[in-house]
Amino acid sequence: MAIGQRLEGKIAVVTGAADGIGKATVECFVREGARVIANDLPSSKIDEALGTLENVVTVKKDVTEQDAPAVIAEAAASAFGGLDILFNNAGTAAGAPVDELTDELWDHVLAVDLTSVVRMTRGCLPLLKKSDAGRIISTGSVMSSFSAPGMAAYTASKHGVLGLTRTFALEFGKFGITANCIQPGAIMTGITRDVFAADPSFSDYWKNKAALGRLGQPEDIAKAALFLASDDAAFVSGIGMLVDGGAMQGT
Numbered sequence: 001m002a003i004g005q006r007l008e009g010k011i012a013v014v015t016g017a018a019d020g021i022g023k024a025t026v027e028c029f030v031r032e033g034a035r036v037i038a039n040d041l042p043s044s045k046i047d048e049a050l051g052t053l054e055n056v057v058t059v060k061k062d063v064t065e066q067d068a069p070a071v072i073a074e075a076a077a078s079a080f081g082g083l084d085i086l087f088n089n090a091g092t093a094a095g096a097p098v099d100e101l102t103d104e105l106w107d108h109v110l111a112v113d114l115t116s117v118v119r120m121t122r123g124c125l126p127l128l129k130k131s132d133a134g135r136i137i138s139t140g141s142v143m144s145s146f147s148a149p150g151m152a153a154y155t156a157s158k159h160g161v162l163g164l165t166r167t168f169a170l171e172f173g174k175f176g177i178t179a180n181c182i183q184p185g186a187i188m189t190g191i192t193r194d195v196f197a198a199d200p201s202f203s204d205y206w207k208n209k210a211a212l213g214r215l216g217q218p219e220d221i222a223k224a225a226l227f228l229a230s231d232d233a234a235f236v237s238g239i240g241m242l243v244d245g246g247a248m249q250g251t
C-alpha cells in the first residue's frame with residue numbers, strides 16, 4: 001500500500017489532541033487517510049489547533065468526567081459510524097516531591113493519566129470489537145519503566161498505563177484488538193516547552209542523555225503511533241515501545 005494511505009478507511013479517537021503529541025498524531029492520521037475524533041479540554045484551543053482540518057470532528061470534553069467515554073464514543077459512532085483506533089494520549093505531568101505531594105495533586109494526576117485510560121478503553125470497547133482490526137494505543141512514558149524525583153504520581157500513573165496495556169492485550173486479543181503503549185522520552189510539547197525554556201540545563205540534560213543528541217519532536221511519536229495503528233503492526237500487542245532517541249539505554 002502506498003505511503004499516505006496506511007489508515008485509509010480507518011476511524012480514530014485521539015485524546016489530548018489540541019497540542020503536542022496528540023495534535024501531531026491527528027495531523028499524521030488524517031494525512032494517512034483516517035477520519036478522526038479529536039478530543040481536548042473544553043476551550044477554543046482544539047478548534048484553533050485542528051478546526052480547519054478535513055475529516056476531523058472536535059469534541060471538547062475533560063476525559064476525567066464521568067460521561068466522557070460515552071460522549072466521545074458516541075461522537076465517533078454518529079460522525080463516522082464506528083471506531084478502529086483509540087489513542088489514549090491526554091495527560092498532565094504535574095508533580096511534587098513525595099513529602100509535599102497533596103492528596104488533591106495525586107488524585108488529579110491519577111485521574112487524568114491513568115483512570116481515564118481504563119475508562120476510555122472500557123467505553124470505546126463495544127465499537128472497537130466491531131472493527132476488523134481494533135487498536136488501542138496509550139501514551140505512557142519513559143517513566144512507565146523508570147522514575148525521577150518529584151514525579152511520584154506521574155510515575156505511578158505511567159507504570160499503570162503500561163500494566164493496563166498488557167491486560168488489554170491479553171483480554172482483547174480474542175476480538176482481534178491489539179493494545180500497545182508508546183513510551184516517549186523528552187519531547188518538545190506543551191508539557192515541556194515552558195520548563196525547558198525556564199531551565200535550559202534541563203533540556204540540555206535530556207539532549208545529552210539521548211543517544212541521538214536531540215530532543216524528540218511530536219512527529220517522532222506520531223509516527224510510532226501510526227506504525228502501531230497500521231496493518232504493519234498487526235502482530236504487535238502488549239508492548240511498551242520506547243521512543244526516546246536511545247536515552248534510556250545507558251547507565
Ligand SMILES: NC(=O)c1ccc[n+]([C@@H]2O[C@H](COP(=O)([O-])OP(=O)(O)OC[C@H]3O[C@@H](n4cnc5c(N)ncnc54)[C@H](O)[C@@H]3O)[C@@H](O)[C@H]2O)c1
Pocket residue numbers: 015016017018019020021022039040041061062063064089090091092093112139140141142183184185186187188189190191192
Ligand atoms: N512531552 C514529553 O516529553 C512527554 C514524555 C513522555 C510522555 N508524555 C505524554 O504524552 C502525552 C501528551 O502530552 P504532550 O507532551 O503532547 O503535552 P501537551 O501539553 O502538548 O498535550 C497534552 C494535551 O492534553 C490535554 N489534556 C490535559 N488534560 C486533559 C483532560 N483531562 N482531558 C482532555 N484533554 C486533556 C491538554 O489540554 C493538552 O492539549 C501525555 O500523556 C504525556 O504524559 C509526554
